[in-house]
Amino acid sequence: KAGVTQTPRYLIKTRGQQVTLSCSPISGHRSVSWYQQTPGQGLQFLFEYFSETQRNKGNFPGRFSGRQFSNSRSEMNVSTLELGDSALYLCASSSLPGTGNTGELFFGEGSRLTVL
Amino acid sequence: GDSVTQMEGPVTLSEEAFLTINCTYTATGYPSLFWYVQYPGEGLQLLLKATKADDKGSNKGFEATYRKETTSFHLEKGSVQVSDSAVYFCALSDYGGSQGNLIFGKGTKLSVKP
Numbered sequence: 001k002a003g004v005t006q007t008p009r010y011l012i013k014t015r016g017q018q019v020t021l022s023c024s025p026i027s028g029h030r031s032v033s034w035y036q037q038t039p040g041q042g043l044q045f046l047f048e049y050f051s052e053t054q055r056n057k058g059n060f061p062g063r064f065s066g067r068q069f070s071n072s073r074s075e076m077n078v079s080t081l082e083l084g085d086s087a088l089y090l091c092a093s094s095s096l097p098g099t100g101n102t103g104e105l106f107f108g109e110g111s112r113l114t115v116l
Numbered sequence: 117g118d119s120v121t122q123m124e125g126p127v128t129l130s131e132e133a134f135l136t137i138n139c140t141y142t143a144t145g146y147p148s149l150f151w152y153v154q155y156p157g158e159g160l161q162l163l164l165k166a167t168k169a170d171d172k173g174s175n176k177g178f179e180a181t182y183r184k185e186t187t188s189f190h191l192e193k194g195s196v197q198v199s200d201s202a203v204y205f206c207a208l209s210d211y212g213g214s215q216g217n218l219i220f221g222k223g224t225k226l227s228v229k230p
Contacts, residue, residue, distance in 0.1 A: 104150065106162070
């Protein structure tokens, strides 16, 4: 069973640009979550999508957005990049409670964004 | 709200030493508890989990017991190896919560010297 796939793995952008990151969940998983990981703040929840709908959103500005497609693949977008957006962006997928799921998330390897 | 607190790192040990990484949690319900591990340059991998009180999760020589009375889920390993060097995250489930489905601790970096 293929794992969670994130693309691109590495990218470099300059301030003011925008970026789109992609995530393909494990086959059969319909929930996709995004996290930002930085040395200072640790793992911070961005948002979660299920069946193309945003279920939850963390405390991030509106520059951070996401969406999910009918095949459960998800993208996140960051507009008007700032230096502080440099981070590892992690995508995770899961099935939802009620399907035998105990809350476990399955993570991709992440997309490392550097903003210059 | 729910939260996870784990010991600050970094932790440096010699090979074959005993490892304990403390983790305590605050939760209103009965969450599942997890330990995730992140090796350099990689994403997070589930190390072990426990879904109810007194459950013991174990994997690759690591163990953790879900202690409801002390709200703890400490990670232990009897004899660490250099290959165990990584960052370890304690987490609890929070279905549909505003912090995401999993709430993570800050992480503890472990370095094992030969």
